[in-house]
Amino acid sequence: MPEETNSIDYVMEKASGPHFSGLRLDGLLSSRPSSATNTPAHRTSSASVSASPLAPKQPFVIGVSGGTASGKTTVCDMIIQQLHDHRVVLVNRISLMLGGMAYQITSIMQDSFYRGLTPAELERVHEYNFDHPDAFDTDQLVDCIQKLRSGQPYQVPIYDFKSHRRCSDSFRQVNASDVIILEGILVFHDQRVRNLMNMKIFVDTDADVRLARRIRRDTVERGRDINSVLEQYAKFVKPAFDDFVLPSKKYADVIIPRGGDNHVAIDLIVQHIRTKLGQHDLCKIYPNVYVIQSTFQIRGMHTLIRDKDISKHDFVFYSDRLIRLVVEHGLGHLPFTEKQVITPTGSVYTGVDFCKKLCGISIVRSGESMENALRACCKGIKIGKILIHRDGDNGKQLIYEKLPKDIPERHVLLLDPVLATGNSANQAIELLIQKGVPESHIIFLNLISAPEGIHVCKRFPSLKIVTSEIDAALNEEFRVIPGMGEFGDRCSGCTQEFNLHRPVIVDEAAEFFKSLGISDFTFDSSRLWGWRCRAKLAVRGSSKNPLIGLYEEGTHNVVDIPHCKAHHPSINLAVQLLRQGVTELNVEPYDEDQGTGDLRYVQMAVTTYNTSLPASERYKNGKVQVALVWNSRNENSPNFDKLNALANYLWRNGGRRSDVYFIHSVWANFQTSTNNIIFGNRWRHLLGDRDFWEHLGGIDISLAPSSFGQANTRAFDALLRKLQKYVSLGASVADLYAGAGVIGLSLAATRKCRSVKCIEVNKESKLSFERTVERLPKSIDTSISWHHADASVEPLSWIMGSEVVVVDPPRKGLDSSLVDVLRTISSLEHKAKSSSECNSNIKDEKDHGFYVQGKPWWKSEGKLL
Numbered sequence: 001m002p003e004e005t006n007s008i009d010y011v012m013e014k015a016s017g018p019h020f021s022g023l024r025l026d027g028l029l030s031s032r033p034s035s036a037t038n039t040p041a042h043r044t045s046s047a048s049v050s051a052s053p054l055a056p057k058q059p060f061v062i063g064v065s066g067g068t069a070s071g072k073t074t075v076c077d078m079i080i081q082q083l084h085d086h087r088v089v090l091v092n093r094i095s096l097m098l099g100g101m102a103y104q105i106t107s108i109m110q111d112s113f114y115r116g117l118t119p120a121e122l123e124r125v126h127e128y129n130f131d132h133p134d135a136f137d138t139d140q141l142v143d144c145i146q147k148l149r150s151g152q153p154y155q156v157p158i159y160d161f162k163s164h165r166r167c168s169d170s171f172r173q174v175n176a177s178d179v180i181i182l183e184g185i186l187v188f189h190d191q192r193v194r195n196l197m198n199m200k201i202f203v204d205t206d207a208d209v210r211l212a213r214r215i216r217r218d219t220v221e222r223g224r225d226i227n228s229v230l231e232q233y234a235k236f237v238k239p240a241f242d243d244f245v246l247p248s249k250k251y252a253d254v255i256i257p258r259g260g261d262n263h264v265a266i267d268l269i270v271q272h273i274r275t276k277l278g279q280h281d282l283c284k285i286y287p288n289v290y291v292i293q294s295t296f297q298i299r300g301m302h303t304l305i306r307d308k309d310i311s312k313h314d315f316v317f318y319s320d321r322l323i324r325l326v327v328e329h330g331l332g333h334l335p336f337t338e339k340q341v342i343t344p345t346g347s348v349y350t351g352v353d354f355c356k357k358l359c360g361i362s363i364v365r366s367g368e369s370m371e372n373a374l375r376a377c378c379k380g381i382k383i384g385k386i387l388i389h390r391d392g393d394n395g396k397q398l399i400y401e402k403l404p405k406d407i408p409e410r411h412v413l414l415l416d417p418v419l420a421t422g423n424s425a426n427q428a429i430e431l432l433i434q435k436g437v438p439e440s441h442i443i444f445l446n447l448i449s450a451p452e453g454i455h456v457c458k459r460f461p462s463l464k465i466v467t468s469e470i471d472a473a474l475n476e477e478f479r480v481i482p483g484m485g486e487f488g489d490r491c492s493g494c495t496q497e498f499n500l501h502r503p504v505i506v507d508e509a510a511e512f513f514k515s516l517g518i519s520d521f522t523f524d525s526s527r528l529w530g531w532r533c534r535a536k537l538a539v540r541g542s543s544k545n546p547l548i549g550l551y552e553e554g555t556h557n558v559v560d561i562p563h564c565k566a567h568h569p570s571i572n573l574a575v576q577l578l579r580q581g582v583t584e585l586n587v588e589p590y591d592e593d594q595g596t597g598d599l600r601y602v603q604m605a606v607t608t609y610n611t612s613l614p615a616s617e618r619y620k621n622g623k624v625q626v627a628l629v630w631n632s633r634n635e636n637s638p639n640f641d642k643l644n645a646l647a648n649y650l651w652r653n654g655g656r657r658s659d660v661y662f663i664h665s666v667w668a669n670f671q672t673s674t675n676n677i678i679f680g681n682r683w684r685h686l687l688g689d690r691d692f693w694e695h696l697g698g699i700d701i702s703l704a705p706s707s708f709g710q711a712n713t714r715a716f717d718a719l720l721r722k723l724q725k726y727v728s729l730g731a732s733v734a735d736l737y738a739g740a741g742v743i744g745l746s747l748a749a750t751r752k753c754r755s756v757k758c759i760e761v762n763k764e765s766k767l768s769f770e771r772t773v774e775r776l777p778k779s780i781d782t783s784i785s786w787h788h789a790d791a792s793v794e795p796l797s798w799i800m801g802s803e804v805v806v807v808d809p810p811r812k813g814l815d816s817s818l819v820d821v822l823r824t825i826s827s828l829e830h831k832a833k834s835s836s837e838c839n840s841n842i843k844d845e846k847d848h849g850f851y852v853q854g855k856p857w858w859k860s861e862g863k864l865l
C-alpha cells in the first residue's frame with residue numbers, strides 16, 4: 001500500500017470509471033482524455049458503458065529493487081512472460097488478455113533516469129559513483145510515474161552505459177498502462193517513488209553471485225575490463241549497496257530469494273497481480289470491499305436488469321439470481337467450525353459447519369427485495385428491518401428499527417441492493433453498532449455500488465462490503481450511473497406503474513365516451529395529479545411471506561405492491577409495517593379456497609387534514625386510517641387476540657407515540673362471507689382517533705372507514721371545484737350514489753343550493769354524512785337530506801324536482817333503468833331547446849314535477865366534468 005496519507009483520496013478521485021468486476025472494456029486506453037476534461041458534468045452525462053473512457057483507470061504500479069545483477073530485470077521479464085499468454089498482442093508495450101479483456105503492461109528502468117555525465121565528470125568517470133542516489137534524476141522519475149498513473153504518455157530518456165550519457169535526440173514513448181513495473185537498484189530509496197507503488201518486490205541474491213554476474217555482464221555487454229569492474233564494485237557498488245540498497249529492503253512487500261530461480265515466488269506474484277488486475281481500484285485500497293468474480297453470466301444478468309425495457313418479471317427473476325450469488329459470497333466471509341460426517345459409503349468427510357448466529361437486516365424498502373434470496377440461501381434465517389425515512393425537506397431522518405433481540409451475538413448480513421451516497425448505509429451501520437453488533441460482524445450486501453458509497457469502508461474499516469459490480473459515479477441527483485434506476489420501484493410486482501402519465505384507463509374512458517358520441521374526450525392529468533390516498537388491498541400468501549396488494553387482472557392472484565408509486569408514501573409505509581406485523585405475530589393471511597386464515601383485506605385511507613402543519617406540508621405528511629378485514633364473526637372469535645395484537649403492533653410502531661407517527665387509527669371489520677364482498681357489516685374502532693377528517697371541495701368532510709371515499713383526494717378536490725362552476729346558485733340537487741354525500745354537501749356550501757338530496761345504498765355512510773353536515777358553515781340555508789336507497793330502483797322518484805342530477809357511478813356501472821331515465825331527460829331538454837317560441841315542454845315537465853338545468857353534469861360540450 002502507498003505510504004502517502006492522501007493516497008485513498010487520490011484513488012477515490014480517480015476511481016470513478018466503470019469497472020465490471022475488474023474487466024475493462026477494450027480500447028479504453030487509447031482514448032483517455034486529459035484530466036481537465038474529466039469534470040463531474042462529463043462523468044454524470046455518461047449514462048452508458050461507452051462513456052467509460054472518461055475516467056482513467058488507476059494502473060497497478062509494481063516496484064522491483066535489489067542489488068546490482070541480482071536478477072531484477074530477469075524477474076520482471078518472467079512476470080511479464082507469465083502474465084501474457086498466446087493471445088497477447090504486442091504493440092509498443094505488452095498487452096495481456098484476462099477474461100477476454102486487454103490489459104497493458106509497461107516496464108520502466110530506473111537506469112533510464114541516470115543523469116548524463118558532464119564532460120568534466122566524464123574525464124574522471126572512474127571516480128563517479130553510479131550507485132549513489134544522487135546519480136539519478138529522481139524528480140524526473142517521479143514526474144514520469146505520476147504522468148503514467150494519471151493516464152498520460154511519457155517520453156522516457158534512453159541511457160547509454162558505454163558513453164554514460166543520455167541520447168540527446170531520442171526517447172522511448174511510453175503510454176499509460178494497466179500495469180507499470182519500475183525496476184532499479186534504488187527505486188525504494190526515495191519515499192516519493194515508494195508512495196507511487198502498489199506492490200514492492202526485493203530480489204535478494206547472494207553478493208558473490210551478483211558480483212560474478214556483474215563481471216560477466218559488464219565485460220560482455222558494457223565494454224568494461226575486469227579490473228575496472230572490480231575496482232568500481234569495491235569502491236562504490238558494495239558500499240552503496242550496504243548504505244542505500246539493503247536498508248530499503250525493509251519497504252518490500254515481497255522478498256524473492258534467488259531471483260529468477262525462485263519459480264514459486266514468481267508464480268505467487270503473478271497470481272496476485274492477476275487478482276489485482278481483476279479488481280476495481282477501490283478493492284486495491286479497501287481490503288474490506290469484495291466484488292464477486294465476474295463471469296459472462298453475471299455480466300449478462302447485469303445487462304438484463306439494467307435495461308430500462310426489461311419486463312418486471314424478468315427483472316425480478318434475474319435480480320434475484322444475482323442477489324443469491326452476492327448472498328452466497330457474503331456467507332463465505334462468515335466464521336466456520338470444522339465438522340466431520342460419515343458419508344453413505346461409510347467414509348469420513350471432514351468439512352465445516354455453518355455459522356449459526358446469523359441474521360439478515362434489510363434497509364427498508366429496497367432491501368426487502370433481497371430477503372427472498374437470503375431466505376432461499378439460509379433456511380429459517382431471522383430477518384429484521386431498518387427504516388431510514390426522510391422527514392419532509394429538512395433532511396431530518398427518522399429511524400425505525402425492528403431487530404432481533406440477541407442481535408449483538410449475531411453476524412449481520414445488511415441488505416440494500418444499491419449503495420449510492422452511502423448515507424443510509426452509514427445510518428444503518430451506526431445503528432447496528434449502537435445496538436451492540438461488532439463492526440467486524442457486519443457484512444453489507446448489495447448488487448451495485450457507487451464509488452461514493454464505498455466510502456463507508458473508510459469509516460468502518462472492519463465492515464465488509466460484498467457487491468456484484470462497482471459503477472462509475474453518482475449524478476447530480478445522487479443516482480448511480482449507469483446504475484439501474486430505483487430498484488424498489490422496478491422490483492415492485494405492479495404491472496400498471498409504467499406510463500403513469502397516460503394510464504390505460506384513459507384510453508378506455510376515451511373509447512367509452514366515443515361510443516356515446518363524444519369524440520373529443522380529454523383527461524386533464526396535470527391538474528388532477530396526486531397520490532392515491534385510499535387503497536383496498538387483499539392479504540394473501542403465508543404469515544412468513546405475506547402478499548399485500550391487488551389482484552392480477554382476471555385472477556385472484558395477489559400481486560404484492562410494496563413500493564407502489566401511485567399510492568401515498570404513508571400507505572406504502574403502513575403496508576410495510578403491516579407485513580412485518582403479520583410475519584412476527586404469525587397472522588395467517590386469508591385462504592380464499594379454504595375460507596381459512598385471519599386477515600382478508602386491509603383498507604388504508606390517508607387523511608391530509610392536519611391543521612397543526614403548514615398547508616404545504618399536509619399532503620405529504622398524511623396519516624393512515626388502517627381497517628383490518630378480519631376473518632371472524634366478531635370479537636368473541638378465537639382469533640380475536642391476534643387481531644388485538646396486530647392492531648397494537650401497528651399502533652406501537654406507527655401510532656402517536658412511536659418515532660414515526662404515520663398511523664391515524666386502526667379499525668376492524670368482521671367478515672366471514674365466502675362471496676367477493678370485501679367488507680362485512682360489523683365495524684369496530686380499535687385504536688387512535690375515531691374521527692377522520694379531510695378538507696375537500698371547500699368543506700370539512702368526515703370519512704368513517706365504512707363509508708365510500710374517493711381514492712385520489714387531490715384529483716377529487718379539483719373535480720369538485722370544476723363541478724361547482726356548472727351548478728347555478730340556489731339550485732336543487734339530487735346526488736345519486738352519494739356515499740357520505742361529499743359532492744352534494746360541497747355544492748350545498750359553495751352554491752348555496754336550495755336543496756340537496758343524497759341517495760346512497762350503504763347505510764354505513766350516513767354517519768359520515770351527518771358528521772360532515774354538523775361541520776357545514778351555519779350560514780348555509782339548504783334543505784339537506786340523506787336517503788338510504790338504491791338509486792337504480794325507480795330513479796325518477798329521486799330525480800323529480802331537482803334541477804341538477806349528480807351521478808357518480810358505482811364500480812359495477814349504471815343500471816339500465818337509470819341510464820334510460822337520464823337519456824329521457826337529455827332528449828326532453830333537447831326538445832325544449834329546439835322549441836324556441838314555446839317552452840310548453842319544459843312547463844309540462846315542471847308540471848310533472850322535474851326540471852333539468854342545462855345538461856346532466858357529466859356531459860358538457862363533450863367533456864367530462
Ligand SMILES: Nc1ncnc2c1ncn2[C@@H]1O[C@H](COP(=O)(O)OP(=O)(O)O)[C@@H](O)[C@H]1O
Pocket residue numbers: 066067068069070071072073074075213214217258259260261
Ligand atoms: N537465475 C539466474 N541464473 C543465471 N543467470 C542469471 C540469473 N538471473 C539473472 N542472471 C543473469 O545475470 C545478469 C544480471 O541479471 P539481471 O536480471 O539483468 O539483473 P539486474 O537487473 O538485477 O541487474 C544477466 O546477465 C542475467 O542473464
Ligand SMILES: Nc1ccn([C@@H]2O[C@H](COP(=O)(O)O)[C@@H](O)[C@H]2O)c(=O)n1
Pocket residue numbers: 067068069070072111114130131160161162164184185237
Ligand atoms: N554509466 C553507468 C551507470 C550505471 N552503472 C552501474 O549499473 C548498475 C545498475 O544496473 P543494474 O542493472 O546492475 O541494476 C549500478 O550498480 C551502477 O554501478 C555503470 O556501471 N555505469
